[in-house]
Amino acid sequence: MLSKKSRFSATDSCGRSGNGAAVPFRNQIALAVVGAFMFAAAGSAFAETPPTSKVNTTHLAVTDKEVIVGQLHSSTGTMAISETGSIEAERLAIEQINAAGGVLGRKIKIIEEDGASDWPTFAEKAKKLLEENHVAAIFGCWTSASRKAVLPVLERDNGLLYYPTFYEGLEQSKNVVYTGQEATQQVFAGLDWVAKTKHAKTFYLIGSDYIWPRTTMKLARKYIETVLHGKVVGEEYAALGSTAFGSTINKIRLKKPDVIYAAVVGGSNVSWFKQLKAAGITGKTNTLLTLSVTEDEAKGIGGENLLGFYSAMKYFQSLDTPRNKEFVKQFKAKFGADAPIGDVTQAAYEGPWLWKAAVEKAGSFDTDKVVKAEESGKITFDAPEGMVYLEPNHHLRTRLRVGEWRADGQADIVYTSDYIMPNPFPKGY
């Protein structure tokens, strides 16, 4: 009975006035006493745990023992294919943080919501997480469309989002931390590399028909024409889900570009690479650099169809460092030996850790204080990909790597850039 009461008191202290009214007045006093006692006990037992009233002044779902965060990905619908890895990685990170004592002495509890690959649903679920559950942070979204849908909700309710996917840039919100690369980080260094090592002058650009490939290709075209003094001999967008690439491939054969630069996504990606191979375009005959193939996609495409092609990413599972090996081991132990770890999965893993660092630097869960800590330029994390630095513009300073695909669906890293400053609003584009 006592333990039940004390749980009530803990809930009360997190500022839900609605609950208090249901309890008779006399009991309320008793609860308050019990509550105060619990506080004292907790205070003496865990000296490093600051009281809830100090770390939570904005009615977030933070108690003395736990802090609630939201996880908002698509576990159903067409995007589930891609988002599953991110869901797993965030869970792993949170589990590890809890095992190491939690955040400000509080264990993280997850409320998982399903965006169902539908952008309005994402906005609705974000609203629910922020306004009903009062979560301290949300880890989630994958496509740019879902992020754009959630953004107004975040800004109105002053929530926090940790977004894992590499994306087109041209965005910076105080309420979002972008743990994936923005376009300039992923595009420019990769193009530099291919122009230099393959002496490439002509490029054929192909992507799926939506905002990320179109914006990215716009940046790429400008960079190729003005900086590399190369030539774009074709630019083409395939409808999402399209599986017929025969005509496009014939056009590529006719134009004979030095480099095929691709950002095809989803199911189309598989057809694209299978048909390239069937048309005799392979890593041996052509140079192909893609922005949209991680180990996750490689599993669906099949390594034999990718052999010898290149991907530009900040992380590959094959990265040969002790830190990464440890991460891969932990991930596989939890989610199975054949679970692939792609770039976005690793970026999703960084989210909870960066949030923990920011909260601990701020000494508070309050959004404004955490944002201030995020923008201090002092938040870093020793990630599987190497040290990452959270810059004041809410993006990470990271390296770019180019991987050459092997038949087993893993990539050999053939190039690692220096650290690249994030620049979500490149001048002149």
Place this chain on the structure above:
Amino acid sequence: MDGYSLTDLWSILVMQGFSGLSLFSVLLLMALGLAIIFGQMGVINMAHGEFMTIGAYTIYLCSKITEQYFPALMPYYFVIAIFAAFAIAFAIGYLVEFSLIRHLYKRPLDTLLATWGLSLIMQQIFRSTFGAREVSATLPDWLMGSWKPTPDIDIPLNGLFVMGISIIVTIAVVLFLYRTSWGLKVRATTQNRVMAGAVGINTKKVDRITFAVGCGIAGIAGASFTTIASTGPTSGSLYIVDTFLVVVFGGASSVVGTVLSAFSIAQAQSILTFFMTEAMGKVVTLMAIIVILMLRPEGLFTSKVRR
């Protein structure tokens, strides 16, 4: 087109022609199963795409099993797996007709909803069983790469394979409908159900077999698509729009119509894509189809059916 040699242009012409034919066989294979179910029975089967997915997952499972236990048989498993895909899709189609469709023949709109619901259920079953990630079957070597009649021409082997399958299935369907007693019963039931019943045809059984055969063919289609595309829980829904387009455009109840409709849509799309972008090619093709359907609401070919 200056700057290109004649051999270049010739080989592109050949490959472009092939790419159109290859798209044609894909569309045809998708549409045949539906043409039987929709054309002969008037059932709008929204779960048609999921029966393709069943076929595709069958191939995936067979490839995994063969790889694990009978690696020596890898080059041959695909042929057996296609029969398995037909058998499994057939069996599930049979069950679905028995448990769901047969109660709804008098309510065509409800079949539409019920089969759509069924497609959602099946997608979730695939997701729970095989996971949300897309998978690829390991293909035997003879299915990969290209055939080079000249150094400049590459004809994709998987395209040839799909083409072969679709020719075989089309011939089989035509033989089934027009040369067997079963086909005779199916056509009789289509034309006049009451009369067919009166002369002793078990129309319920005919319905069941027709539906199951349609599903089985969808299974074959899904199986052969594993050579050109991936397999995921929602792959089927990618095909369903094109499938209906082909069937409706061709005239619902005519196999010849389905063949010609698939051919014209595929060639139009393929040629237009070469000279414009893919999106524009599709737009122009769809516009043409809309105009033709406005002029001929019954589709390209019509045959008399019971009303």
